[in-house]
Amino acid sequence: MTDTTPHEPDHVYDVVVIGAGIVGSAIARDLSGHQLSVALVEARDDVGDGTSKANTAILHTGFDAKPGTLESRLVKRGYHLLSEYARSTGIPVEQTGAILVAWNAEELAALPGLKEKAEQNGYDRCRIVGADEVYELIPSLGEGALGGLTVPDESIICTWTTNLALATDARQRGAEVLLNHAVTAVSVNTRSTTLTTTGGSVQARWVVNAAGLGADRIDRLFGHERFTVTPRRGELFVFDKLARPLVDKIVLPVPTSRGKGVLISPTIYGNVMLGPTSEDLTDRTATGTSEDGFAFLLDKGERLMPRLLAEEVTASYAGLRAAINHGDYLIEPTPSQRYLLVGGIRSTGLTSGMAIAEHVHEVLEKAGLALTARTDLPGPPQMANIGEATVRPYQDADRIAADPEYGKVVCFCERVTAGEIRDAFQSPLPARNLEGLRRRTRAMNGRCQGFFCGAAVNRLLNENGCGGTAAAPARPEVNS
Amino acid sequence: MTTTTLTPDVLIIGGGPAGLTAAAALAPRIRGEVLVLDREKDAGGIPRHSDHTGYGLRDLRRVMTGPKYARHLVEQATSAGATIRTETMVTHWAGDRAVEVTGPQGRLRVEAKAVVLATGARERPRAARRIPGDRPQGVYTTGQLQNAVHLHHSEVGSRAVIVGGELVSWSAAVTLREAGCATELMVSQYPRTESYAAFNIAGRALLRVPVANRSRVTRIIGKGRVEAVEIENLDTRARRTVACDTVVFTGDWIPDHELVRSGGLDLDPGTLGPLTDTALRTSRPGVFAAGNLLHPVDTADVAALDGLHVADQVEAWLTGAGEPAPGLRILAEAPLRWVAPGLLRPGDPAPPRGRLLLWTDRSIRFPHVIVRQNGRVLSERTLPWPAAPGRVFRVPWSVMKGLSAQGGPVTIGLR
Numbered sequence: 001m002t003d004t005t006p007h008e009p010d011h012v013y014d015v016v017v018i019g020a021g022i023v024g025s026a027i028a029r030d031l032s033g034h035q036l037s038v039a040l041v042e043a044r045d046d047v048g049d050g051t052s053k054a055n056t057a058i059l060h061t062g063f064d065a066k067p068g069t070l071e072s073r074l075v076k077r078g079y080h081l082l083s084e085y086a087r088s089t090g091i092p093v094e095q096t097g098a099i100l101v102a103w104n105a106e107e108l109a110a111l112p113g114l115k116e117k118a119e120q121n122g123y124d125r126c127r128i129v130g131a132d133e134v135y136e137l138i139p140s141l142g143e144g145a146l147g148g149l150t151v152p153d154e155s156i157i158c159t160w161t162t163n164l165a166l167a168t169d170a171r172q173r174g175a176e177v178l179l180n181h182a183v184t185a186v187s188v189n190t191r192s193t194t195l196t197t198t199g200g201s202v203q204a205r206w207v208v209n210a211a212g213l214g215a216d217r218i219d220r221l222f223g224h225e226r227f228t229v230t231p232r233r234g235e236l237f238v239f240d241k242l243a244r245p246l247v248d249k250i251v252l253p254v255p256t257s258r259g260k261g262v263l264i265s266p267t268i269y270g271n272v273m274l275g276p277t278s279e280d281l282t283d284r285t286a287t288g289t290s291e292d293g294f295a296f297l298l299d300k301g302e303r304l305m306p307r308l309l310a311e312e313v314t315a316s317y318a319g320l321r322a323a324i325n326h327g328d329y330l331i332e333p334t335p336s337q338r339y340l341l342v343g344g345i346r347s348t349g350l351t352s353g354m355a356i357a358e359h360v361h362e363v364l365e366k367a368g369l370a371l372t373a374r375t376d377l378p379g380p381p382q383m384a385n386i387g388e389a390t391v392r393p394y395q396d397a398d399r400i401a402a403d404p405e406y407g408k409v410v411c412f413c414e415r416v417t418a419g420e421i422r423d424a425f426q427s428p429l430p431a432r433n434l435e436g437l438r439r440r441t442r443a444m445n446g447r448c449q450g451f452f453c454g455a456a457v458n459r460l461l462n463e464n465g466c467g468g469t470a471a472a473p474a475r476p477e478v479n480s
Numbered sequence: 481m482t483t484t485t486l487t488p489d490v491l492i493i494g495g496g497p498a499g500l501t502a503a504a505a506l507a508p509r510i511r512g513e514v515l516v517l518d519r520e521k522d523a524g525g526i527p528r529h530s531d532h533t534g535y536g537l538r539d540l541r542r543v544m545t546g547p548k549y550a551r552h553l554v555e556q557a558t559s560a561g562a563t564i565r566t567e568t569m570v571t572h573w574a575g576d577r578a579v580e581v582t583g584p585q586g587r588l589r590v591e592a593k594a595v596v597l598a599t600g601a602r603e604r605p606r607a608a609r610r611i612p613g614d615r616p617q618g619v620y621t622t623g624q625l626q627n628a629v630h631l632h633h634s635e636v637g638s639r640a641v642i643v644g645g646e647l648v649s650w651s652a653a654v655t656l657r658e659a660g661c662a663t664e665l666m667v668s669q670y671p672r673t674e675s676y677a678a679f680n681i682a683g684r685a686l687l688r689v690p691v692a693n694r695s696r697v698t699r700i701i702g703k704g705r706v707e708a709v710e711i712e713n714l715d716t717r718a719r720r721t722v723a724c725d726t727v728v729f730t731g732d733w734i735p736d737h738e739l740v741r742s743g744g745l746d747l748d749p750g751t752l753g754p755l756t757d758t759a760l761r762t763s764r765p766g767v768f769a770a771g772n773l774l775h776p777v778d779t780a781d782v783a784a785l786d787g788l789h790v791a792d793q794v795e796a797w798l799t800g801a802g803e804p805a806p807g808l809r810i811l812a813e814a815p816l817r818w819v820a821p822g823l824l825r826p827g828d829p830a831p832p833r834g835r836l837l838l839w840t841d842r843s844i845r846f847p848h849v850i851v852r853q854n855g856r857v858l859s860e861r862t863l864p865w866p867a868a869p870g871r872v873f874r875v876p877w878s879v880m881k882g883l884s885a886q887g888g889p890v891t892i893g894l895r
């Protein structure tokens with residue numbers, strides 16, 4: 001079911017999901033597995049262009065969640081659902097394991113409590129290890145570690161492919177993906193709700209608000225005053241691939257009240273990441289990086305792993321967590337309005353997204369939405385592998401023999417081939433701009449940042465009718 | 481698996497001035513094949529998209545544009561009998577002198593008797609310089625800019641800020657002018673803009689580029705497209721913003737050393753290229769290196785002459801030259817950042833062109849070079865040419881006379 005026509009203004013979808021991040025895409029995918037017409041409405045010109053594109057990309061076991069919360073349950077469940085889904089779609093995942101490192105007596109003393117907490121969360125594979133073992137596991141760690149706690153199942157995953165897979169799956173199951181549709185007004189009528197968007201109005205019987213950083217604003221459009229989102233910025237450095245031999249596990253700090261703190265982690269693309277910072281802001285578009293953020297990270301990095309700082313930085317970026325003044329996820333239906341809020345999915349939404357979707361469907365059913373599972377579902381989409389741990393197209397002799405485009409390396413640093421770039425333009429949710437292409441292929445994400453390939457990549461973008469700019473088109477755009 | 485194995489006598493990785501010149505020199509002199517692999521669509525290296533004159537002076541004794549020079553070198557290598565394969569990228573090592581390769585013809589394995597690494601250098605982009613701010617479109621390196629303008633005829637913006645004051649920064653200014661983009665400002669951390677004095681004055685007069693010396697960019701501003709940069713005066717710490725829609729990061733070179741590092745070859749911590757001796761041998765027997773991979777970054781003719789120099793050494797290796805003698809490290813002392821080559825072995829030839837290549841962080845009008853070994857001054861010499869940041873400082877090999885092969889490392893300093 002890849003063929004949909006642009007929506008009619010009068011068409012009433014059974015469910016409209018606002019926000020095509022991980023959470024909204026997972027929900028749209030799940031709902032379109034039922035006998036329902038579903039639309040996924042997104043303000044930006046691509047799926048996964050909000051918080052879901054800029055995080056630390058760790059698939060959490062949920063060992064350190066607050067026991068008994070909805071978040072704790074959904075992170076744990078999400079870990080299994082997404083691991084399984086990754087296997088069937090080809091989303092890159094590596095089970096690297098993590099180690100929490102204690103640097104002072106207080107942190108050392110906190111380890112047994114953390115192990116216990118993990119057990120309360122149903123995770124019993126943590127182990128407390130001494131300093132010797134910490135250095136055995138991570139020889140390049142800075143001096144002064146006193147001990148650690150291992151979490152063998154923490155994993156790294158590709159957040160871009162995850163988001164894209166879920167949205168593509170929703171699309172292939174028949175959901176409409178309406179990009180460049182920012183919801184600006186809501187009018188709840190007796191039988192349907194009209195969403196006014198920058199791409200025209202959209203009618204729905206039920207509305208699910210999964211708008212991430214914008215969820216409180218949508219909630220207000222529905223007349224509620226429940227919560228305020230605080231954008232909590234996290235800045236990160238991505239170090240060159242040549243640094244990867246320094247660290248093959250996620251190195252976590254012992255958590256404090258300020259959040260999870262600064263970690264060092266291998267990335268699925270073969271780099272090493274340092275970050276994130278944690279800073280509450282007011283501007284929800286402030287995804288720029290800052291001098292203070294960089295200084296803070298370099299200071300932390302200097303202590304955590306001085307050798308890492310001698311390596312080149314390949315990229316830096318910032319993401320905004322949707323923090324709220326509430327200790328748990330805020331998933332609350334208002335049946336009278338046929339409306340469901342999915343808010344406050346702070347720092348674990350990549351992992352929990354699919355479990356949130358499962359939970360949402362139960363909540364909706366209880367709230368009165370009839371859900372009948374479909375029996376004619378297409379199989380899961382097969383995603384392009386942009387992970388470094390398994391065979392990439394440029395390494396695949398048979399694949400190149402069958403299609404020489406996979407033998408033409410366009411982006412040298414990331415070894416992205418002409419075949420992969422072509423595929424990204426021809427997929428069900430095609431790349432429309434440079435950022436979208438980067439997330440689908442890794443092109444231009446490497447150490448030269450375009451010195452060699454930038455011009456060629458831009459040329460391919462222009463040839464494919466997408467233009468090199470990220471400007472939103474004036475006309476309403478419907479995915480087709 | 482459909483992997484083909486090729487077995488040339490010599491594998492040259494990188495078809496820029498260094499690799500092509502080595503190929504042209506070697507091909508007529510050895511029996512087996514000389515194979516050049518380059519990942520770009522056409523061989524020729526950086527000069528392919530450096531569309532202005534100034535190439536070929538020292539190696540060809542005439543001056544031509546970059547693209548013409550690139551074509552000339554390709555022809556020279558081909559007519560000498562070397563094989564050039566383009567769109568063919570070396571991705572991994574597969575043995576001491578064997579590599580894995582990807583190209584449209586498939587996945588190849590190449591096993592050679594000798595390997596020359598000539599993979600060049602690139603400019604550090606914004607991220608590597610750790611410059612914070614927004615992440616808008618319109619941020620380039622000179623390489624990307626020239627590629628876009630000269631090979632792809634793409635448009636750039638209308639008002640640019642150039643970061644850096646090296647030779648290549650002026651090259652960027654020329655390209656911007658050709659692309660119809662005004663240079664609002666050149667920002668350089670040094671008290672005076674470096675590069676050749678002649679070009680500098682001519683450049684300033686011709687291009688009328690205003691320069692902010694002793695300054696650095698502290699932030700990039702703009703959603704979607706660049707709107708401005710914030711710059712800071714390094715002495716007064718005063719900051720201001722400069723409106724622009726294009727930013728070009730120039731100079732600040734790093735060798736393309738991926739194969740050097742992934743192969744575990746010894747690295748020179750100064751240049752970040754492979755550590756070589758004056759015969760341009762790396763730490764792995766039968767693997768040599770030449771060009772800007774060793775000295776980031778010098779002009780193309782100097783890279784080409786490295787290629788000529790390495791050809792003799794490769795030939796000697798193929799004809800069974802014995803183990804080289806142990807070497808002495810040659811080290812640079814501040815304000816010198818690096819020296820290439822970094823090893824000296826008794827009995828070896830002088831380095832290419834009989835010069836040591838160095839990089840200075842401070843400008844010195846009449847540099848006084850001091851060579852020391854074991855704390856003892858070996859030689860001193862005042863040179864008639866300046867040492868200036870942003871370009872290679874050359875020192876005649878004769879300053880190394882009189883050192884002891886049994887002594888400790890040799891250091892080169894400036895006063």
Ligand SMILES: Cc1cc2nc3c(=O)[nH]c(=O)nc-3n(C[C@H](O)[C@H](O)[C@H](O)COP(=O)(O)OP(=O)(O)OC[C@H]3O[C@@H](n4cnc5c(N)ncnc54)[C@H](O)[C@@H]3O)c2cc1C
Nearest residue numbers: 019021023043050051052055056058183212214234349351
């Ligand atoms: C620095 C950082 C590190 C993190 N690390 C991890 C981690 O390691 N593991 C993990 O599991 N999680 C992590 N997270 C959390 C995770 O990234 C988020 O929980 C998750 O991406 C949230 O997804 P989402 O779909 O709710 O939000 P988003 O991805 O932001 O999606 C919301 C979408 O709604 C759209 N939208 C907003 N307003 C409107 C409107 N009015 N009309 C239409 N559309 C609208 C937005 O454009 C956006 O695309 C991290 C987050 C950050 C910031």
Ligand SMILES: Cc1cc2nc3c(=O)[nH]c(=O)nc-3n(C[C@H](O)[C@H](O)[C@H](O)COP(=O)(O)OP(=O)(O)OC[C@H]3O[C@@H](n4cnc5c(N)ncnc54)[C@H](O)[C@@H]3O)c2cc1C
Nearest residue numbers: 494496497498518519525526534570600771772779780783
């Ligand atoms: C913008 C700019 C302007 C310049 N202007 C001048 C000037 O006016 N005059 C002048 O003399 N010099 C100039 N130079 C410097 C000159 O271009 C360089 O000195 C010269 O190109 C260096 O030659 P090289 O052979 O060492 O490396 P390069 O020319 O960089 O060639 C390296 C080659 O190796 C290939 N390669 C790298 N890795 C692999 C791999 N893994 N597999 C296959 N192939 C690989 C690359 O594709 C490339 O073709 C300029 C440089 C720049 C960037």
